[in-house]
Amino acid sequence: MPLPLPAFHDESRVGELFLERAARVTDEARRYAVEHQVRPAREDRLRIAAFGIDTQVAFCHPEASLFVPGAVEDSQRTLRWLYANLNRITGLVFSLDTHRVFQVFHPAWWRDAEGRPPPPLTPITVADLRAGKWRATRFHEDSVAYCERLESTGRYVLTVWPFHALLGGLSHALLPAMMEAGLFHAVARDTPTHIVQKGEEALTENYSVFSPEVMEVSGRKVGQFDQALFEHLMTFDRVYVFGQAKSHCVLSTLMDLKKRIEETDPSRMGRIHILEDAMSPVPAPPLDPLPPGLDFPRVAQEGIRLLQEAGMKVVRTTDPIDG
Template identity: 70%
Template sequence: MSLPIPRFHEDARSGQLYLERTAEVADEARRYVAEHGVRPAREDRVRIAAFGIDVQVAFCTPGASLFVPGAVEDTQRTLRWLYSHLNRVTELVFSLDTHRIFQIFHPAWWKDAEGRHPAPMTQVSVADVRSGRWRATRFPEESLEYCERLEAQARYVLTIWPYHALLGGLSHALVPAFYEASVFHALARDTATHFELKGEHPLTENYSVLMPEVTEVKGQRVGEFNTRLFERLMTFDRLYVFGQAKSHCVLSTLRDLREHIERTDRSKMGRVHILVDAMSPVPAPPLEPLPPSLDFPRLADEAIEELRRAGMRVVRTTEPLDV
């Protein structure tokens, strides 16, 4: 049976910036537990994790530099799903994209012969770096090798993104409505929310929560597979995945989950449930002709279908959560 939405929550505030109302949320959690008989998460017979990927102001709040169209509606659907199944969701796991000004995918890392920085959505290829069209403002040898390694993997070309999710800034924070949900869940189910930071090393991109795009540059280790988080996620009987953006961080994380489940225990593939109506792709840029590598919505849809064929479950927030 579905539970009601807590009194403090309003759909209309899902895309808004405001100070979290911790005291009000805590009071409602006490009332809610008493009224609805919500039990501690440690008593769950079937353990379920809700894994929110980068549901931060940077991606989910209108006006933010990397706002993903559709993210507000995704937030609304996800929170309705979470609150209605609060007594069944054992743990909340949230990743936080975490950056600084000088990172290889931000404009300040590169400049042209006139000293101008690349505009957001500029693609920086190996040929661009070798020809001097774009020059790294720091670590030039490492920056060239990074582009070479990235292109050799044939997953992404280095794309310059607007400054986003800067540590210490508002855009780094979890969306207030999601943060209140984490407080409510923690108090109602007597269990802590797990937060996972990613993306801090300046010499690599970190779309996936589990692994950076490149792990070594010029003999320097710049990242590695997050075995600790993977093993934590795999302890659950079900893992429901949502967040932003469907075409980038969510997709890369799902691909890494698939790869490492296949390496370890393929029988666990069906534990992963993709909440497909709780994520949206980065829009394709208005380029004519549009390079296939930048048709993000198409790439996301094709990849999700591939993951479904591999054994992951593609579900919607409106479907019953039978436990």
């Protein structure tokens, strides 16, 4: 039977900003564990991880600069699922997209011939750079080399995003309702929440939680695969994935997972469960014609299809956790 929602949780406030109520939440978690006979996570025979990718204010709050339409409803469904299955979910893992003002995908990095920064969602192509349309405000040659390496992967062209998830700012934090769920789970199940940061390297985008889009620029290492996180996730029998955005950070993370599982032990592929109703894509920019690589909803759907064909499971938050 699904467990009930805790008394402190108000679904109508999931998209709001508020200070986490740590004392109230953890006090209720202790009472809840006793009342509903919730056992410590270390006693689980079937170990299940809930892996939340960038469930931050930056992407999940309607007034944030990079709000993903649908993220509030995704978060509501996710939290219902987390609380209903509290006694089954062994561990929570959250990633935090973490940025600073001067990074290659932020407006402060680029200027046009008149000295103006690009507006958000501007694609910056190698052709643009060779034509002199844009120039980096710092490390110009390295920035060109980055764009060349990025386009050669065939996955994305550089997109200028609005300032978001800035370290020290409110948009960097987990959505408060998600933060409270982490507190509640940690105390009710007597296990710490695992939190990882990604995205601080200036010269590369870092959609995937595991690795940046480019790992080397002009002979300089700018990132590496997070083997420790991969090994942590592989200690679980199942990993349920949710978060934002379906077309970017979620998809890139899942693609990295797919590649590393194929390289190590393909039998693990079925451990990954994609909660398809707990994630949404970035809308496509208003370009005509729209380059296929910028049709983000299409990119997301095609990516999920490939992951399912590879052996990952696509499920919904309303599906029961069996086994």
